[in-house]
Amino acid sequence: MTDIQIVTGNQAAAIGAMLCQVQVVSAYPITPQTSLTETLSRFIEQGQLKAEYVRVESEHSALSVCIAASSVGARAFTSTSSHGLLYMHEQLHWAAGSRLPIVLCCVNRGVGAPWSIFNDQQDAIAQRDTGWIQIYCRNNQEIIDTLIQAYRIAEAVYVPVMVCYDGFVLSHTMMPIEVPEAEAVKDFLPPYKPHTILSPDEPRNINPVTFPWRRYDDRGVLCDGYMELRYKLQTALENSAASIIAANDFFADAFGRNHGGMLWSYRMEDAEVALTSMGSMATEATTAADILRDKGIKAGVVGIRVFRPFPKEAVRIALNKAKAILVFEKDISYGYEGALCTDLKAALYSTDIRVPVHNYIAGLGGRDVKPRELVEASEDSLKIIASGIREPKTTWINCFTG
Amino acid sequence: MTKKDDNISAMCRPAIGEAGKTGDWRDKRPTIDHNKCIPFIKKKPACFLCWLYCPDGVITATIPISIDLDYCKGCGICAEECPAKAIAMINEEGKDD
Amino acid sequence: MPESLFKVNIEEYMLPGNRACSGCGLSLAYRYALKALRKNTILTIPASCLTVLHGLYPTTSVVIPCLNCAFASTGASASGILAGLKALNRQDITVVAFAGDGGTFDIGIQSLSGAAERETDFIFVCYDNEGYMNTGTQRSSATPIGALTTTTPFLTKQEHKKDMLKIMEAHDIPYLASVSSSYPVDLYDKFVKAKRIKGTRYIQISAPCPPGWVYPPRDTVKIGRLAVETGMVVLFEIEDGKFQLTGRSKTLAQRGNKLPVIAYIERQGRFSKISAEQVAQLQNWVDTRWEEYLRRAST
CATH class of the missing domain: 3.40.50.920 (Rossmann fold)
Known part of the structure; x- marks a missing residue:
C-alpha cells in the first residue's frame, strides 16, 4: 500500500535519511535547516533510526564528525544552511579530497552581511569548487527521492553529494509525498563499503602531507603526487554523471518516479x-x-x-x-x-x-x-x-x- | 610492468626511513666506549638512559648497547645524559665544528 | 637501570628515519605515549609538527592508524571516529587526538571544549612546544612572556601563557595530567592510566623544541628538566577531581628546593631579549601558581 504523508521539505529529508539507515548524524542548528535535524533527533531518540547523533558545537565540527565517521566506515549525514555551509567550507574540501561519500542537505538561504534568514542559493553556489556533487530539488517528493539516490551515487563514485533545496519555500511548506517502502530502499541502496582503511588491523596514515611530485612507496609502487590525486577527483566527478543518470533510472524503475537525470x-x-x-x-x-x-x-x-x-x-x-x-x-x-x-x-x-x-x-x-x-x-x-x-x-x- | 597507485585518496603505509637515511643529517657521530658503559661493565641490564632518552629510538637496550647510525640524527642527547660519560660525539668526516 | 624502566613496553610504534628535527622533544614524548597506548589505537592529528613526523605520502613513520584532520577540528574528528566505531560495534579501540599548542590552546579550543562537554570517550593530548614551531616559531597563546618569536621579533611576547590545564579542569573531566618529555617514565605511567579511564582525558606534554627555543639539540632533556626544576612546568594529575603532584614536582614540593626561573631561561636563545622586569613577572607568575599547587597538594 502506498504511504502518502503530508510533510515539509525538512521532514521529507529526515525521513529520507532514516530510510537510508544513516549510521552517524551530526549537525548544528541554523535556520531554515533546524527542523530537519530536530526531526532526525526525534527518530533516533524514539528508536526509529539506529544511529549515533553527535550534537556538535559548530558546523565545522559537524562535517568533521561526518568525515571521521565515514573514514572508519559508517554512513554519515549532515545538514545545514547559509553561514553554516560557509563555515564548513574547509571541511567540504577535506571531505571531497578524502573521497568520502557523505551526503549533506543544504537548505538554501541567503548569506550575510547583512543577515538574511530567507531563501536564495548563494550559499551552495559559493561552494561550487569544493569537489562535491550538487543536486537541486524542486519539490518535497524530489527531496526524499533525491536523498535516497544521493547515497547510491556517492557510494558508487566516492564523491560527497550536496542535496540542495530552497529554504522556507520547500523546507517549511507542507506537501503530500509518497514515502518509499523501507525494504525497497534497502534493495536500492547496498551497504556502504569504504575505500579507506582506518583500523588497527592495517595501520594507515590518512590524508598526510603530499608532495608536488610522485614518490615510490616501500613496495616500489610509484605513487601519486598531489596533482594526480586532484585529477582522480576531477575524473570521478566527470564520470559521476553516468552514476547519477543510472541512479535516477533505477529509481524510476523501482519506485515509479523519474525526476530527470542531470x-x-x-x-x-x-x-x-x-x-x-x-x-x-x-x-x-x-x-x-x-x-x-x-x-x-x-x-x-x-x-x-x-x-x-x-x-x-x-x-x-x-x-x-x-x-x-x-x-x-x-x-x-x-x-x-x-x-x-x-x-x-x-x-x-x-x-x-x-x-x-x-x-x-x-x-x-x-x-x-x-x-x-x-x-x-x-x-x-x-x-x-x-x-x-x-x-x-x-x-x-x-x-x-x- | 610497473604497478599503479590504486588509492583514490592519500593513505600511507608504515615503513622505516620515511625521510630517507636520516643518519646523513648528522654533524657528529655518537661513539661508545663500552668499557665505561654501565650495563657492559656490570654484565647485566642496568642504566640504559641512552635508550630511554633517544628521541628517535635508534639505541638498543642490549649488552652491549648499539646505535643505528643509518638513522641516528646525531642530536647528542645520549652523550649528554650518559651518567658514565661513555658516549662521545665525534665530528663526522668533513664536518668541522 | 631504574626498576621502572623494565615495565615500559619494549615495542616501538614510531619508526626511525622520520622527519622530526634532531633532538625533538615531541619525538621523545611521542615514543613513550605510543608505547603506553599500544597497537589497538586510532589517532587523529591536525596540522602540526606531528603531521611532518608522521611522514609524506605514500609512507608513514608511525605504525598506529591515523586520520589527519583540518586544524580546528581535532576534538570533533575524534568524536566522529568514536561515533563511527560505535555504529559499527567496534568499541575496543582507544581513540587519541594529538595536537600541538596552537591546535589546542588557539584554533582547536572550540572543538576540544565541545568534545569534552559531550563527555567523548577519548584522550586529547596537547604537546606544548610553546609556539607555532612547524611554521617556523610564531607566537601562540602558549608562548611564555619574554620569548622571542618571529611574530614578536624584537619586543618579545608581552603576555603570560594561557593556563589551558585549568580550562580543561573546568570541564570536569575524569582525568587530566601534566607531563614532560624529559620524564618519559612519568609520562608513560600517566598514559597507561589514562588509557584505562572512560570519558574525556586530557594530557599536556611540555616538549622542548631546539630550533624554536634556540638551544643545542643535545640539551633537550636538560631544558625540559630545568622547566620542571624551576616550576615553569609542574608535573601533576587530577583524577576524579583529586589533585596530586607527581614525580620530580612532588619531590621538589617535599624538599622545597625549586630553582629560580633564570636557571631555565638563561639557557635558551628565545629569552635573549627578556627584560629584568619580565623576569620578575615570570618569577612571580611561577611562584603564585606553585603556591596554589602546593596548597592543592596538601589538602
Missing part, C-alpha cells in the same frame, strides 16, 4: 523560448511557460537538476532548438553575472547554438518572485532580442535599481 525538460519539444533555472524557481518557470503558451509564445523549461558535475552534454541537447535562452537564478557571482548563466553559456560555446542568452537575478534574500513576473521578464527579453540586442544586460527582477 536535468529535466518541460514542454521543450517545440519551444522557441527556453526558461532555465534550478530548484523551486524552475517549478515556477513551468507555470510561466504555460502562461506564455496561452499568450501564443512557444515557451518551455529546462530545470537544471545537477549543477556539479555540470550537465554540459544534456543542456546542449535540451537547448538545441531554442531561439532564446533565459536563465533565472538566485545567486550572483559579483562582478560578473549569475553562476549558472556563465556555465550554461560556456557549455554552448563550441556548438552551433548561437542564440541570445538573457540572465535574470531573482529572489535574493527571499525577495518574492512569482510566475507572472517570470512571464513579464520573458516578454521583455523577447522585445530586447527582437530589437537586435544579442547580449542583453543581466537584469535584476523585482529590484529597485534606479
Whole structure:
C-alpha cells in the first residue's frame, strides 16, 4: 500500500535519511535547516533510526564528525544552511579530497552581511569548487527521492553529494509525498563499503602531507603526487554523471518516479523560448511557460537538476532548438553575472547554438518572485532580442535599481 | 610492468626511513666506549638512559648497547645524559665544528 | 637501570628515519605515549609538527592508524571516529587526538571544549612546544612572556601563557595530567592510566623544541628538566577531581628546593631579549601558581 504523508521539505529529508539507515548524524542548528535535524533527533531518540547523533558545537565540527565517521566506515549525514555551509567550507574540501561519500542537505538561504534568514542559493553556489556533487530539488517528493539516490551515487563514485533545496519555500511548506517502502530502499541502496582503511588491523596514515611530485612507496609502487590525486577527483566527478543518470533510472524503475537525470525538460519539444533555472524557481518557470503558451509564445523549461558535475552534454541537447535562452537564478557571482548563466553559456560555446542568452537575478534574500513576473521578464527579453540586442544586460527582477 | 597507485585518496603505509637515511643529517657521530658503559661493565641490564632518552629510538637496550647510525640524527642527547660519560660525539668526516 | 624502566613496553610504534628535527622533544614524548597506548589505537592529528613526523605520502613513520584532520577540528574528528566505531560495534579501540599548542590552546579550543562537554570517550593530548614551531616559531597563546618569536621579533611576547590545564579542569573531566618529555617514565605511567579511564582525558606534554627555543639539540632533556626544576612546568594529575603532584614536582614540593626561573631561561636563545622586569613577572607568575599547587597538594 502506498504511504502518502503530508510533510515539509525538512521532514521529507529526515525521513529520507532514516530510510537510508544513516549510521552517524551530526549537525548544528541554523535556520531554515533546524527542523530537519530536530526531526532526525526525534527518530533516533524514539528508536526509529539506529544511529549515533553527535550534537556538535559548530558546523565545522559537524562535517568533521561526518568525515571521521565515514573514514572508519559508517554512513554519515549532515545538514545545514547559509553561514553554516560557509563555515564548513574547509571541511567540504577535506571531505571531497578524502573521497568520502557523505551526503549533506543544504537548505538554501541567503548569506550575510547583512543577515538574511530567507531563501536564495548563494550559499551552495559559493561552494561550487569544493569537489562535491550538487543536486537541486524542486519539490518535497524530489527531496526524499533525491536523498535516497544521493547515497547510491556517492557510494558508487566516492564523491560527497550536496542535496540542495530552497529554504522556507520547500523546507517549511507542507506537501503530500509518497514515502518509499523501507525494504525497497534497502534493495536500492547496498551497504556502504569504504575505500579507506582506518583500523588497527592495517595501520594507515590518512590524508598526510603530499608532495608536488610522485614518490615510490616501500613496495616500489610509484605513487601519486598531489596533482594526480586532484585529477582522480576531477575524473570521478566527470564520470559521476553516468552514476547519477543510472541512479535516477533505477529509481524510476523501482519506485515509479523519474525526476530527470542531470536535468529535466518541460514542454521543450517545440519551444522557441527556453526558461532555465534550478530548484523551486524552475517549478515556477513551468507555470510561466504555460502562461506564455496561452499568450501564443512557444515557451518551455529546462530545470537544471545537477549543477556539479555540470550537465554540459544534456543542456546542449535540451537547448538545441531554442531561439532564446533565459536563465533565472538566485545567486550572483559579483562582478560578473549569475553562476549558472556563465556555465550554461560556456557549455554552448563550441556548438552551433548561437542564440541570445538573457540572465535574470531573482529572489535574493527571499525577495518574492512569482510566475507572472517570470512571464513579464520573458516578454521583455523577447522585445530586447527582437530589437537586435544579442547580449542583453543581466537584469535584476523585482529590484529597485534606479 | 610497473604497478599503479590504486588509492583514490592519500593513505600511507608504515615503513622505516620515511625521510630517507636520516643518519646523513648528522654533524657528529655518537661513539661508545663500552668499557665505561654501565650495563657492559656490570654484565647485566642496568642504566640504559641512552635508550630511554633517544628521541628517535635508534639505541638498543642490549649488552652491549648499539646505535643505528643509518638513522641516528646525531642530536647528542645520549652523550649528554650518559651518567658514565661513555658516549662521545665525534665530528663526522668533513664536518668541522 | 631504574626498576621502572623494565615495565615500559619494549615495542616501538614510531619508526626511525622520520622527519622530526634532531633532538625533538615531541619525538621523545611521542615514543613513550605510543608505547603506553599500544597497537589497538586510532589517532587523529591536525596540522602540526606531528603531521611532518608522521611522514609524506605514500609512507608513514608511525605504525598506529591515523586520520589527519583540518586544524580546528581535532576534538570533533575524534568524536566522529568514536561515533563511527560505535555504529559499527567496534568499541575496543582507544581513540587519541594529538595536537600541538596552537591546535589546542588557539584554533582547536572550540572543538576540544565541545568534545569534552559531550563527555567523548577519548584522550586529547596537547604537546606544548610553546609556539607555532612547524611554521617556523610564531607566537601562540602558549608562548611564555619574554620569548622571542618571529611574530614578536624584537619586543618579545608581552603576555603570560594561557593556563589551558585549568580550562580543561573546568570541564570536569575524569582525568587530566601534566607531563614532560624529559620524564618519559612519568609520562608513560600517566598514559597507561589514562588509557584505562572512560570519558574525556586530557594530557599536556611540555616538549622542548631546539630550533624554536634556540638551544643545542643535545640539551633537550636538560631544558625540559630545568622547566620542571624551576616550576615553569609542574608535573601533576587530577583524577576524579583529586589533585596530586607527581614525580620530580612532588619531590621538589617535599624538599622545597625549586630553582629560580633564570636557571631555565638563561639557557635558551628565545629569552635573549627578556627584560629584568619580565623576569620578575615570570618569577612571580611561577611562584603564585606553585603556591596554589602546593596548597592543592596538601589538602
